[in-house]
Amino acid sequence: MRDVVILGSTGSIGTQALDLVRANPDRFRVVGLTAGGGNPALFEQQVAEFAPAFYGLGEDASIEAAQRPADVVLNGITGAVGLRPTLAALDAGTMLALANKESLIIGGPLVKERAKPGQIVPVDSEHSAIAQSLRGGSPAEVRRLVLTASGGPFRGRTRDDLAQVTPEQALAHPNFAMGRVITTNSATLVNKGLEVIEAHLLFDIPFERIDVVVHPQQMIHSMVEFIDGAVVAQIGLPTMLVPIAMGMAWPERVPNAEAPVDWTRASDWRFEPVDDAAFPAIALAREAGARGLTAPAVYNAANEVCVDAFHEGRLPFPGIVDVIADVVTRHDVPSTQSLTLDDVLAADAWAREAAATRIAAIAAS
Numbered sequence: 001m002r003d004v005v006i007l008g009s010t011g012s013i014g015t016q017a018l019d020l021v022r023a024n025p026d027r028f029r030v031v032g033l034t035a036g037g038g039n040p041a042l043f044e045q046q047v048a049e050f051a052p053a054f055y056g057l058g059e060d061a062s063i064e065a066a067q068r069p070a071d072v073v074l075n076g077i078t079g080a081v082g083l084r085p086t087l088a089a090l091d092a093g094t095m096l097a098l099a100n101k102e103s104l105i106i107g108g109p110l111v112k113e114r115a116k117p118g119q120i121v122p123v124d125s126e127h128s129a130i131a132q133s134l135r136g137g138s139p140a141e142v143r144r145l146v147l148t149a150s151g152g153p154f155r156g157r158t159r160d161d162l163a164q165v166t167p168e169q170a171l172a173h174p175n176f177a178m179g180r181v182i183t184t185n186s187a188t189l190v191n192k193g194l195e196v197i198e199a200h201l202l203f204d205i206p207f208e209r210i211d212v213v214v215h216p217q218q219m220i221h222s223m224v225e226f227i228d229g230a231v232v233a234q235i236g237l238p239t240m241l242v243p244i245a246m247g248m249a250w251p252e253r254v255p256n257a258e259a260p261v262d263w264t265r266a267s268d269w270r271f272e273p274v275d276d277a278a279f280p281a282i283a284l285a286r287e288a289g290a291r292g293l294t295a296p297a298v299y300n301a302a303n304e305v306c307v308d309a310f311h312e313g314r315l316p317f318p319g320i321v322d323v324i325a326d327v328v329t330r331h332d333v334p335s336t337q338s339l340t341l342d343d344v345l346a347a348d349a350w351a352r353e354a355a356a357t358r359i360a361a362i363a364a365s
């Protein structure tokens with residue numbers, strides 16, 4: 001039996017985690033639940049159903065929940081606000097099933113130095129796929145990581161086409177039902193940019209050995225190329241049930257977490273290169289990741305502000321990555337070898353302010 005704390009229980013990741021708990025009452029027990037307060041009726045219902053020892057709303061409640069005795073903390077919060085709960089779980093010595101990629105990306109070395117070997121289990125589907133593909137192997141055998149990308153709802157469009165797209169269109173992800181921020185990030189390919197940084201941090205592979213290939217069907221969740229030329233991929237239906245189940249049960253697999261692929265049905269799987277001219281977000285993330293320290297936090301914070309502005313009709317879709325580029329370019333990475341939480345929070349705050357100023361200037365022009 002695993003005692004599980006679920007942060008962000010009302011979201012896409014959180015509700016699917018609770019579905020897995022419901023389906024596996026002998027395997028998982030919910031001991032903590034937190035959410036942001038945007039859906040109080042659902043949260044109340046979850047608390048009534050799972051009767052966790054601790055529950056609460058907001059960042060402080062999530063930090064406290066992450067410090068409680070448990071076997072695993074699943075961080076399913078969206079955005080940079082997930083950083084302190086991630087650090088709290090790591091400091092408590094609890095296994096961290098990490099969906100909240102932002103906390104690792106913005107915390108970078110700060111998060112890594114707080115984590116014991118194997119303490120972070122990636123839940124992001126691509127990174128779960130890579131972790132599964134690497135099991136039992138030696139890091140020296142790895143030549144490249146290959147992240148798959150859906151290409152988002154605007155795959156195949158030119159930069160000019162993108163000027164008129166609407167928030168409703170951006171939220172029509174081809175395969176996954178996810179929260180608003182990550183779905184928008186999939187449309188801009190910021191999600192894949194963040195995931196390149198996430199892969200670099202999780203697996204200690206240099207950026208030049210992390211590739212991205214567009215695979216619209218998302219049946220291959222990512223791959224590892226080994227030094228002998230062999231490629232190991234993790235394949236499955238495009239849902240989050242296996243990655244979440246693996247996150248909560250690692251290193252075990254949860255029987256029947258998801259239906260297997262039906263190989264009796266004819267299907268075509270396509271692969272194509274990323275169109276970096278129409279979607280510059282990945283190249284920009286590589287630059288921010290290579291600069292390191294506070295640069296990824298700036299990339300992420302500017303993006304969070306831009307996503308809100310796009311959905312509120314204050315910024316056209318291509319403006320999202322334009323503003324991120326402007327803010328990241330103007331950011332001075334501190335001249336320090338190490339990173340503190342204050343450095344990250346200061347960079348995050350600076351980037352939010354800089355992005356808001358730039359968005360207002362664009363709107364006024």
Ligand SMILES: NC(=O)C1=CN([C@@H]2O[C@H](COP(=O)(O)OP(=O)(O)OC[C@H]3O[C@@H](n4cnc5c(N)ncnc54)[C@H](OP(=O)(O)O)[C@@H]3O)[C@@H](O)[C@H]2O)C=CC1
Pocket residue numbers: 007008009010011012013014034035036037038039040057058059062075076077078079081099100101102123124125176177178179180181182240
């Ligand atoms: N959904 C998916 O399939 C995937 C998601 N991820 C990652 O997982 C994370 C969650 O994504 P997703 O589930 O889609 O997002 P959602 O927007 O669906 O859910 C976010 C959750 O975070 C909660 N939350 C927001 N702010 C706070 C806060 N200050 N304190 C505590 N809880 C808060 C929300 O609560 P409420 O709404 O009740 O206020 C909600 O429960 C993101 O980092 C995303 O990138 C990664 C891979 C796949």
Ligand SMILES: CC(=O)[C@@H](O)[C@H](O)COP(=O)(O)O
Pocket residue numbers: 124125126148149150151152176182185186187191192240
């Ligand atoms: C399910 C998951 O992990 C998401 O990050 C998803 O992969 C988004 O896919 P794209 O960003 O490739 O559209």
Ligand SMILES: [Mn+2]
Pocket residue numbers: 124125126195
């Ligand atoms: Mn992903």
